[in-house]
Amino acid sequence: MNSEPRYEIRFSGSGGQGIITAAVVLADAVGTLDGKYVCQTQSYGPEARGGKSKAEVVMCAEPIDYPKAMQIDLLLSMTQASCDAYFFDIKPDGLLVVDAGLVEQLPTSRAVAIPFTKIARKEIGRELVANMVALGAIGYLSGQVNLKNLEKTLLSRVPKGTENMNRDALQAGIDEAKKVDLASLPRSFANEWEAEV
Amino acid sequence: MASPETGQRLLLQGNEAVVHGALAAGCRFFAGYPITPASEISELLSVMLPKVGGTFIQMEDEIASMGAIIGASLAGVKSMTATSGPGFSLMQENLGYACITEVPCVVVNVMRGGPSTGLPTNVSQGDVLMARWGTHGDHPIIVLAVSSVADCFSITVRAFNLSEKYRVPVILLSDEVVAHTRECVVLPSQDKIRVVDRIAPSVPPEWYKPYADNNRGVPDMASFGEGYRHHVTGLVHDERGYPTQQPKEIESFLMRLHDKITKGFSEIMITKTQMMEDADVCVIAYGCVSRAAMQAIKMARAHGIKAGMLQLITLFPFPRKAVDAALRQCSAAIVPELNLGQMAREINRVNQTGTRVVKYNRIDGQMITPDEILKQILGVS
Numbered sequence: 001m002n003s004e005p006r007y008e009i010r011f012s013g014s015g016g017q018g019i020i021t022a023a024v025v026l027a028d029a030v031g032t033l034d035g036k037y038v039c040q041t042q043s044y045g046p047e048a049r050g051g052k053s054k055a056e057v058v059m060c061a062e063p064i065d066y067p068k069a070m071q072i073d074l075l076l077s078m079t080q081a082s083c084d085a086y087f088f089d090i091k092p093d094g095l096l097v098v099d100a101g102l103v104e105q106l107p108t109s110r111a112v113a114i115p116f117t118k119i120a121r122k123e124i125g126r127e128l129v130a131n132m133v134a135l136g137a138i139g140y141l142s143g144q145v146n147l148k149n150l151e152k153t154l155l156s157r158v159p160k161g162t163e164n165m166n167r168d169a170l171q172a173g174i175d176e177a178k179k180v181d182l183a184s185l186p187r188s189f190a191n192e193w194e195a196e197v
Numbered sequence: 198m199a200s201p202e203t204g205q206r207l208l209l210q211g212n213e214a215v216v217h218g219a220l221a222a223g224c225r226f227f228a229g230y231p232i233t234p235a236s237e238i239s240e241l242l243s244v245m246l247p248k249v250g251g252t253f254i255q256m257e258d259e260i261a262s263m264g265a266i267i268g269a270s271l272a273g274v275k276s277m278t279a280t281s282g283p284g285f286s287l288m289q290e291n292l293g294y295a296c297i298t299e300v301p302c303v304v305v306n307v308m309r310g311g312p313s314t315g316l317p318t319n320v321s322q323g324d325v326l327m328a329r330w331g332t333h334g335d336h337p338i339i340v341l342a343v344s345s346v347a348d349c350f351s352i353t354v355r356a357f358n359l360s361e362k363y364r365v366p367v368i369l370l371s372d373e374v375v376a377h378t379r380e381c382v383v384l385p386s387q388d389k390i391r392v393v394d395r396i397a398p399s400v401p402p403e404w405y406k407p408y409a410d411n412n413r414g415v416p417d418m419a420s421f422g423e424g425y426r427h428h429v430t431g432l433v434h435d436e437r438g439y440p441t442q443q444p445k446e447i448e449s450f451l452m453r454l455h456d457k458i459t460k461g462f463s464e465i466m467i468t469k470t471q472m473m474e475d476a477d478v479c480v481i482a483y484g485c486v487s488r489a490a491m492q493a494i495k496m497a498r499a500h501g502i503k504a505g506m507l508q509l510i511t512l513f514p515f516p517r518k519a520v521d522a523a524l525r526q527c528s529a530a531i532v533p534e535l536n537l538g539q540m541a542r543e544i545n546r547v548n549q550t551g552t553r554v555v556k557y558n559r560i561d562g563q564m565i566t567p568d569e570i571l572k573q574i575l576g577v578s
Binding site for chain 1: 207208374378381485488489491568
């Protein structure tokens with residue numbers, strides 16, 4: 001329906017996992033350094049503490065009218081509850097990326113499961129940076145952001161003294177995502193089916 | 198320079214852009230009381246204002262906040278406060294005082310669901326008519342609505358300029374979605390920004406008549422503390438500023454308050470049209486809803502429907518001319534709003550051509566989506 005090359009990413013998890021921070025870093029990198037148009041929004045309410053947390057980044061080569069997501073190209077879910085709640089408006093050929101340790105029931109076979117929290121704990125030493133491991137992975141898998149710019153933005157936004165930990169986390173996510181073969185995922189036939197009808 | 202970041206591409210929230218706009222327009226005093234979803238304006242100004250020699254005060258409530266910005270403005274400092282519905286209710290009394298004493302000031306109302314404490318974290322456009330008629334008496338006021346982060350900067354500057362030029366409070370209506378959406382903007386350097394300041398008296402203090410009419414209808418304004426002693430009262434006053442009961446003086450005073458705004462209509466009425474050249478159906482919208490509307494119009498065009506957009510930035514004084522032109526051109530107008538039809542009522546009021554005006558309303562705290570508006574457009578095509 002829309003001719004413009006609009007790409008929508010939704011970050012979801014529970015309050016405290018750094019979901020919104022990850023979305024803001026991505027939006028900043030894509031908007032300020034890559035030079036695309038971006039709109040970053042978030043669920044904003046009392047339920048964002050501990051309950052489900054949601055943030056969205058819409059990016060486009062042209063100016064963006066509607067700032068919120070309409071049909072998700074990529075959904076990141078860091079908890080089962082948020083995966084169940086926010087999966088409904090993903091595109092038929094969209095991609096689901098989940099934390100393998102926290103999301104066990106996948107609503108689609110077009111899904112990539114990476115143990116972000118486990119990687120953060122074992123490789124970086126702090127579970128805290130699981131969001132940045134995930135950010136690295138979806139930065140790579142979406143193909144929508146210059147990864148050097150993503151790292152630059154991340155480093156400019158994190159507290160002093162935590163730069164190395166965050167950089168390593170982001171890189172660990174990118175490295176893990178490189179092992180994923182997207183071509184091996186089942187293809188959605190929904191679009192062709194709609195075209196026939 | 199107000200913002201060291203000018204010239205750079207920045208990712209900002211709407212509320213942050215309001216702050217940068219206010220500083221660029223010369224705002225050097227802010228008094229407020231924190232409230233969701235307007236708090237980021239106070240937070241950032243509390244950091245930024247001291248850096249540029251300005252003053253930030255957190256007051257005990259919104260009544261006092263409004264009083265404080267009137268006082269600061271009378272002392273010659275451009276002033277602003279920011280709040281949401283519940284606080285805006287409390288400001289109404291002193292807002293009327295600013296109207297009758299012709300004190301320039303900017304009041305930002307980031308709209309959330311109401312009435313009362315309502316829905317603190319949800320979006321709404323329920324305060325539109327309150328912004329126009331919240332304070333009692335026939336009073337002039339200017340109400341502007343923002344729809345993007347870029348707007349939040351540039352329209353805030355416009356709000357200050359209009360306020361200073363016409364000596365009238367300007368209400369800047371934002372909403373939770375615009376306030377919290379982050380977008381990239383390049384803030385213009387200070388020399389590219391047109392800043393209007395109130396006109397100071399050119400006569401010596403002993404000749405100064407603080408409310409004397411002139412060809413602009415806007416009296417020259419002396420700052421307190423510069424030797425121009427004058428009386429300021431909420432009672433209807435004569436040109437010296439003293440209370441009057443003379444019918445002639447009362448009427449000419451109140452008419453001047455309204456006429457000064459009427460004289461500036463061409464500058465004050467800000468509207469934006471898109472894809473209207475050949476439009477059969479128009480969507481008339483403002484604030485965050487105009488973003489959904491524009492998306493819907495592009496979808497409708499893809500369906501072969503000639504749809505166009507009239508975005509209202511100035512809500513009051515009501516931009517009758519622009520609305521009238523759109524209603525004359527189109528066979529139907531869709532008016533989507535996050536209230537039960539507050540602007541649709543105004544649009545119907547000026548609808549002289551019997552054009553079909555279709556309201557589309559949502560009051561559940563959620564945004565209207567492009568699909569919903571598209572459905573309305575398809576329904577009248």
